[in-house]
Amino acid sequence: MTYLSNIVRSPGDPKVISSGASSLGTADRLARALGWFSIGLGLMELIAPHRITRALGMEGQESLIRAYGAREIGSGILSLSIDKQVGLWSRVAGDGLDVATVMPAMRDDNPKRDNASLALAMLLGVTALDVIAAQSVTSRHSRSSRQWREYSDRSGFPRGLEATRGAAKDFQLPPDMRAAPVLAAVSDQPAQERARSH
Amino acid sequence: MRALVWHGKEDIRCDRVSDPGIEEPRDAIVKITSCAICGSDLHLFHNLIPAMLPGDIMGHEFMGEVVEVGPGVNGKLKKGERIVVPFTIFCGECEQCRRGNFSVCERTNRSRKLAEKAFGHTTAGLFGYTHLTGGYPGGQAEYVRVPYADTTHIKVPDSLTDEQVLFLGDIFPTGWQAAAQCDIEPTDTVAIWGCGPVGQMAIRSAILLGARQVIAIDCIPERLSMAEAGGAITINFEEESVIERLNELTDNKGPEKCIDCIGMESHVSMAQPDTIYDRAKQMLMMENDRPHVLREMIYVIRPAGTISIPGVYSGFSDKIPMGQAMNKGLTWKMGQTHVKRWTDDLTRRIKDGEIDPSFVITHTVGLDDGPEMYKVFRDKQDSCIKVVLKPGQEVTLQ
Ligand SMILES: NC(=O)c1ccc[n+]([C@@H]2O[C@H](COP(=O)([O-])OP(=O)(O)OC[C@H]3O[C@@H](n4cnc5c(N)ncnc54)[C@H](O)[C@@H]3O)[C@@H](O)[C@H]2O)c1
Ligand SMILES: [Zn+2]
Ligand SMILES: [Zn+2]
Numbered sequence: 396m397t398y399l400s401n402i403v404r405s406p407g408d409p410k411v412i413s414s415g416a417s418s419l420g421t422a423d424r425l426a427r428a429l430g431w432f433s434i435g436l437g438l439m440e441l442i443a444p445h446r447i448t449r450a451l452g453m454e455g456q457e458s459l460i461r462a463y464g465a466r467e468i469g470s471g472i473l474s475l476s477i478d479k480q481v482g483l484w485s486r487v488a489g490d491g492l493d494v495a496t497v498m499p500a501m502r503d504d505n506p507k508r509d510n511a512s513l514a515l516a517m518l519l520g521v522t523a524l525d526v527i528a529a530q531s532v533t534s535r536h537s538r539s540s541r542q543w544r545e546y547s548d549r550s551g552f553p554r555g556l557e558a559t560r561g562a563a564k565d566f567q568l569p570p571d572m573r574a575a576p577v578l579a580a581v582s583d584q585p586a587q588e589r590a591r592s593h
Numbered sequence: 594m595r596a597l598v599w600h601g602k603e604d605i606r607c608d609r610v611s612d613p614g615i616e617e618p619r620d621a622i623v624k625i626t627s628c629a630i631c632g633s634d635l636h637l638f639h640n641l642i643p644a645m646l647p648g649d650i651m652g653h654e655f656m657g658e659v660v661e662v663g664p665g666v667n668g669k670l671k672k673g674e675r676i677v678v679p680f681t682i683f684c685g686e687c688e689q690c691r692r693g694n695f696s697v698c699e700r701t702n703r704s705r706k707l708a709e710k711a712f713g714h715t716t717a718g719l720f721g722y723t724h725l726t727g728g729y730p731g732g733q734a735e736y737v738r739v740p741y742a743d744t745t746h747i748k749v750p751d752s753l754t755d756e757q758v759l760f761l762g763d764i765f766p767t768g769w770q771a772a773a774q775c776d777i778e779p780t781d782t783v784a785i786w787g788c789g790p791v792g793q794m795a796i797r798s799a800i801l802l803g804a805r806q807v808i809a810i811d812c813i814p815e816r817l818s819m820a821e822a823g824g825a826i827t828i829n830f831e832e833e834s835v836i837e838r839l840n841e842l843t844d845n846k847g848p849e850k851c852i853d854c855i856g857m858e859s860h861v862s863m864a865q866p867d868t869i870y871d872r873a874k875q876m877l878m879m880e881n882d883r884p885h886v887l888r889e890m891i892y893v894i895r896p897a898g899t900i901s902i903p904g905v906y907s908g909f910s911d912k913i914p915m916g917q918a919m920n921k922g923l924t925w926k927m928g929q930t931h932v933k934r935w936t937d938d939l940t941r942r943i944k945d946g947e948i949d950p951s952f953v954i955t956h957t958v959g960l961d962d963g964p965e966m967y968k969v970f971r972d973k974q975d976s977c978i979k980v981v982l983k984p985g986q987e988v989t990l991q
C-alpha cells in the first residue's frame with residue numbers, strides 16, 4: 396500500500412522502509428476480521444436466503460433470514476468502525492437470536508437435522524469468538540471512570556489565577572478580529588467612541 | 594530515521610523511513626527534540642479527514658534544531674538554531690500572508706489543484722495532514738523537512754524549556770486566536786465547549802483577555818478539574834443541562850461568546866439523540882461531521898453574540914439551525930490558526946511568566962510508544978490530556 400501511495404510523494408519525502416508496532420491491538424484486528432465476516436455472511440443471507448433455509452430444513456423462513464442478513468451487515472459496519480465495542484456486542488446479541496432460530500431445526504423429524512447440528516456447532520463457536528472479541532476490545536479501550544487524576548494544581552499561571560485575570564490588557568486586537576460588541580446595544584455612547592478594554 | 598506513520602484507520606505505526614532531504618531553496622531540515630499528539634491527529638486516526646494515504650508521516654506540533662538549510666533561506670535561519678515550527682506553512686509574501694491570514698496562504702499548498710476542487714480555492718500547506726493541504730510529511734519523527742523555512746519558524750529563547758514553548762506551534766495560538774477573535778469585553782461571559790488541550794488553552798486565553806466569567810463544558814472529570822484550575826466555572830454535560838446552567842449563570846441572557854473546541858467528533862450519547870443520528874450518518878458516509886456543539890451554541894448564545902470555532906470540521910454537517918443563527922444576528926469566526934500571527938506576542942508572555950503552557954502535559958514518552966499513546970489519548974485513559982513525544986530519547990517518563 397505505501398509503495399503505491401509513494402507515487403504522489405516528492406523525491407525528498409521520506410518513504411517507509413520497514414514497519415514497526417501498530418496502534419491496532421490483537422483485539423482490534425479480531426474485531427475487524429469479525430466485522431468483515433459479518434458483512435460477508437449478511438450479504439449471503441440477504442441475497443441467497445433459500446440456500447440457507449433449504450440446507451437447514453427451514454423452508455418458509457426466507458424473510459426472517461433476509462432480516463438477519465440486514466442485521467449482520469449493520470453489526471459488521473459497526474464492528475469495523477471506531478465504535479467496535481457496540482458492533483461486537485450487537486453480534487453477541489445476534490448470535491443469541493441465531494441460536495434460538497436454529498434450535499427448532501434440531502427436531503427429530505427434520506431430514507436436515509445433521510446440517511442443523513453442524514450449523515449450531517458453528518454458531519456456538521462464533522459466539523465464543525464474539526464474546527472474547529467484545530470483552531477484550533471493551534477492556535482495551537475503556538477508561539476507568541472511578542480512578543482519575545485531579546489536576547486542580549495546574550493553573551498554568553505562574554503568578555496565580557487572580558493576579559492573571561485580565562493580565563493581557565496590553566494586547567492589541569487586530570481590526571479584522573473585532574466582533575460586533577454586544578454592549579454597544581445598551582451603551583449610551585455610540586459604539587465607536589466607547590473606550591475599549593484593549 | 595523513525596517516524597509515526599499513518600497506515601489506515603486506527604493504524605499508526607512507528608516505522609523506519611528514509612531521511613528527508615532539501616528539495617527547494619527555502620527548505621530547512623530540523624532535528625526534532627519534542628513533538629506532540631494533537632486532537633486534530635485523532636480525526637486522522639479515525640480516518641475522518643479525506644485524502645490521507647498509507648505512508649503519510651503524522652505530526653504537526655513539533656520543534657527542534659536546524660541541521661541543514663537550503664540556499665534560499667538567506668540567513669533568516671541558521672544551522673544550530675532552536676525553533677518551533679508553526680503547523681500552518683506560509684510564504685509571507687502572498688496577499689493573504691500580508692494580511693496575516695497565514696492559514697490560507699495562497700502559495701504553500703503543493704496539492705493546489707486538488708484543494709481548489711475540494712475547497713473552491715486553496716488554503717495553506719499543513720504538516721502531517723491530508724493531501725488536500727499538501728500532504729507534507731509531519732513532525733512525529735526524528736527529522737522533518739520544513740518548506741518555506743525562512744518564514745515558517747518561531748525562534749525561541751534558550752531560557753525556556755521545550756515543554757514551555759512547544760505548543761506555540763499549534764494549541765497555544767489556537768486557543769488564543771479562538772478567544773481573541775471573540776473580541777472579549779470585560780462584561781462578557783465566554784462559554785467554551787471541550788476541555789481538551791485546545792479548550793484548556795482557550796480558557797487561559799479568555800482569562801488573560803479579561804472575560805468576566807469563563808464557563809467550560811466537558812464530561813471528563815480530570816479535564817474539568819484542569820479547566821477549573823485555569824479559572825473556569827465547569828459544567829459536566831453528563832450530569833447537568835448545559836443550556837439550563839448557561840442561562841442560569843448569565844441571568845437568562847446566554848453567553849455573549851461561545852467557543853467550540855471540539856469540532857467534528859462530538860461525544861455520542863443517548864442523552865443527546867442528535868449525536869446518535871449524526872454518528873449513524875457519519876458511519877454510512879452520508880455526513881462528515883457531528884455538529885452537536887454548533888447546534889447547542891447557536892441555541893444558547895445571546896443574540897448578536899460571537900461564535901468562534903477552532904474545532905475542526907471536515908466536510909458536510911447536517912441540521913445546522915441557520916434560522917436561529919440568522920435571526921439572532923450572530924457573528925461566526927473560524928479557521929485553522931494563523932499561528933505565526935500570534936507567536937511573537939505569546940512567546941513574550943511565556944517569557945514574562947504570564948503563562949506557562951506546559952501545565953497541560955500529562956504524558957511524556959519516546960517515539961516508539963507513540964502508536965500506543967494515540968490509543969491512550971483517544972480513549973482518555975490514564976487521565977491523559979496531552980502527550981509529548983521525545984524522538985531523541987527512548988526512556989518512558991511520566
Ligand atoms: N483550528 C485549528 O487550527 C486547530 C488546531 C488544533 C486543534 N484543533 C481542533 O480542536 C479540537 C480540539 O482539539 P483537542 O486537542 O483539544 O482535542 P481533544 O479531542 O483532546 O478534546 C476534545 C474534548 O471535547 C470533549 N467533548 C466532546 N464532546 C463534547 C460535548 N458535546 N460537549 C462538551 N465537550 C465535549 C471531549 O471530552 C474532549 O475532552 C479538535 O477538533 C482539533 O482538531 C484545531
Ligand atoms: Zn493540531
Ligand atoms: Zn502566503
